Amino acid sequence: MTILDDETLQMYVEESLDHLADIENDLLAIEDAGADVDTELVNKVFRAAHSIKGGAGFLGLQKISELAHKLENVLGMVRSNEIVPNPDIVNVLLQGFDQLRELVGDVDSSNDADVSELVVALTGLTTALVPEERKESVSQEVDIHLGDRGPVFTVSRFELDEARKGGKFLYVFEYDLINDVHRGGRTPLEVLAELDDGGQIVDCTLDLGAVGTLDGEVSTRIPFLVLYTTIIDRDIVSGVYGLPDEQLHRVEAEAIRDAAPRPVAPEPPRQQLATEPVARKPAETPAPKAVSPESTPKSDPPEAPVGGGAKPKKTTTKVEASLRVHVGLLDTLMTLAGELVLSRNQMMQALEGGPQRAMETVAQRIDLITSELQEAIMLTRMQPVGNIFNKFPRVVRDLSRKLDKLVDLELEGTEVELDKTIIEGLNDPLTHLVRNSVDHGIEQPADREAAGKPTRGRVQLRAYHEAGQVIIEIIDDGKGLDPEKLATVAINKGLLTAEQAQAMSVKEKSALIFLAGFSTAEKVTDVSGRGVGMDVVKTNLDQLGGVVELDSEVGVGTSLRIKLPLTLAIIPAQMVSSGGQAFAIPQVNMDELLRIPAAKILERIERVGDAEVVRLRDRLLPLVRLADVLQKVPTFRDPETGELKPDRRRMVADRRAKTSPLFRDGEAPEQDGAGPYDALRTGDERRQSSTSAINVVVATTGAFQYGLVVDELLDAEEIVVKPLGRHLKTCNCYAGATIMGSGRVALILDIPGVARGANLFSLDGSDRAGEVAKEAQTRSAHTEDLLLFRCADDEQFAVHLDLVVRIERIHSSDIERVGARKVLQYQGGSLPLLSVDDVAEVGALTEAAERVVLVMSVPGRTVGLLANGPVDAFQGEITIDKSTLTQPGIAGSTIIDGQTTLLVDVIDIARRQHPDWFEGRNLAADAEEGNATIVFAEDSAFFRDQVTGFLRDAGYEVLDFPDGAQAWAYLQASGAKVDAVVTDIEMPHMDGLELTRNIKGHDDLKRLPVIAVTTLADDEDIARGKAAGVNEYQIKLDRDSLLNSLWKLLGSQTAA
């Protein structure tokens, strides 16, 4: 027979693959259940084999049919408890279904496939396992005699016995298709369906001779005999099948007689009338008894179908061309399409001169429907990740059997859906990773026991959603990766120098396994060795837009985390521009965005070694300028005209230096050289302009992060990914292209590719990161405690926590106004209220029913500072910019968590609002025109700047030091020039008390007056200070008292 209809064939293939999809796990469950057979489950597998066989017969796929038939036989015996599905038997079954799947997958050449060995194995299984006395039945044939009519059927005894199991009765039904069927208003098809429902048709035959030829009259008789087994009793069978009693024959044992031996005919003879026995090829190829379960290929690699000596068959992994979609989803699509048509009609109407509003409504509608339509269409591509997860129980089972390990596999989140393309692409890398976990991760049971672990190893496969992405984790509790060993291997292979290795973090060493060329040679271990190294896994995942991270602890286990986009077709991306062109960066590759204001560039961006890095919290990231990698001229947007202009800045850190690490190949332009950018270096300086801010995208490849400097940060958009044309395929920097809302094309950046383009590897980066991390640690001693709050909602302010006494929540209605001043009834008195916007030019305090009042002490009194939430605490190192944003009431600014924060000078606000409070207090200081030199030690940059500021304003020379030790070093060297010392008490390295003792114990220096400034000054502190030799105690930021005190002490000193 030929295959005539592609569509029918395609349907058959799909249906069969569907049937086969779950079989593996079902078989494993059958194996687990052992002798305690779950009939329902076995039936399910049996039916699958059965329907595959049926279809194959119809389509003329002999090999598939043959194999399915044999599988069915074995399953039948399992079902009737004749054989116990032990691992060996299940192995053969699994292999059988494996090959079946392969045959179905490549249906066109299935008839040329060689299934003989497996067929023999399966037949052997049935013969070997059937009880001795039944062994022969497989190849033995019997005749069924009907009364004195002689044999009417000839069947294999084995098949007959199989069909009669479970106490079924054997009947011969004698139909006449004319009288019993046609006259009864039924069709033969209905009759067969009825028979199928109630039992099993073993064989049937039509009496062709009785029909006559075309010459005669219309035939009156078409006898049709059916050999049938059913559990239905003789008493009622007539009623059930609507046949007269005399046409129903119960076949008794004596009617079954051994068939006379016949020569084996190669082909079943065709022209055979039913009146004479049908000579038929024996139903089974004589089963070679040699094939016992022990000799079934237990030691073969589990993937290898039992192909015998046949040439290795190329595995054609066909990409499925069709897809099963839920009808409900299709309905939704139809509805949406209908809506769209309606909207189009509306739009046509509106265009024909409707009011503007109508057009807007339509536009909105279309917008909405388009989004929904897009979503629904996307859903059609979504497939549960279980599609691939479900094959792993088999993989793990086979592998652990082979390696003599005990491994449990846990699946979680199989319902999580991913785009079909991604699901398909995940198959290979996941298989490899799971195999690795079992092969290299989980230890032998004995080793596990010795290590105090449960003997059964555990591999978890989990999928879940996180932040719009899908995370897949492969976790094992095996021996983990030894980072040192990995590093050694990498060094031996010349992938890494010993110095580089030394500078690497544990995580980076673990990630070495992903390096190309790392895992090729040792990969020939029997199991995991399939010529696929971990680098290939990583490359595969990269292609899917995935990011893989590895975490491992020696002796505890390894966990791999794969971050995947939900779909490849539409991805969220950040649009950026460089050189006047837009680019898209997939969100999956992006951790955060940094905007470094011009004033911060020098602090945040540093040169370490030969590269530029940006400081990001506790780490340093290597910087890559996108324009350089793409060899474009960077641009900036002119703040006045909004035009794009070429950006002349060459280096982000040290913008006027002569060389930049961002120039490669020694082409760094000399200051007045012929570099391409020097010609541009004309016109106004814009170093101080706000547009000089640097935009950095913190990009991640999974293994490492880097900062990508771009010209502008544009919107975040959902982009539709278009493949690149062939001519751009060699550009490693791009992963694809997209069309933006404006209709322009934007290229999608390939983040690892850009890093390669910049010759940036994580190894180099980590070198530097290590150095600077150390540096950062030593500095972190100088932390500030700030309280963050808001006034207008969009501006962040900070005061030093030390100045805040309490935080109160009040209702706005509690605030009383007395003239221009505001007060609050507080603790039995009235608390004067201040607000930042009273004196500073900042956004007005946002109206709110609830307010926060920061109760603070200023010299001589307590005031309340009105604020809006959220009130937050910040602890960390800050750098204060005292110039850019300083104004009345604002002492300076800093960046906290990426946000500009204004530091509030409460005393200044109080002074400006209530000059009367300070009357008489600052006269002394104003009178002093001292050029006296003061050494000031203070670890808090905030207080240091504040105090230094007002001391300088009062006319003193101030030398400030961040700790006592540095101040002391200076005093020892040049103490003679100093007139007084102001010191904080709590400081690192040398505290204020020790500094004072040193001064007072030094012959030349003990003359110096020492003023201790502190936020806390209880009696005990003062006593300890006095004991150390402190002349005066002052509260920090009480400018007037401090100045008064200085004036007094210096005056007395000069007087003395």
Place this chain on the structure above:
Amino acid sequence: MSTIDRNESTATVHVGENLVASVAERLKPELRSLTDGGVTQVVIDLAGVEMLDSMGIGLLIATHNTLQATGGTLTVVGTSPEIHRLLQTMRLDRHFTVEAA
């Protein structure tokens, strides 16, 4: 409607409608005139045929029997999956060639 293509000793009968009693009755004389007229290879095309009743089966068998007597062959083509299964179960495919649609 049924059509018949004849080419010397080969004829193809496109049944084109459900092969039930009435159709079988009508086709029977036509088939007979074919076999009488020297046609030995008869192809019955069941494409588009969804139902085959007992009389239809009778017609197929009668045609087969007639042809067999003269050394000719019957081939049934274009069977739908259901009809194919029917002919297969009845073991008719052992007597004449049955090809799927």
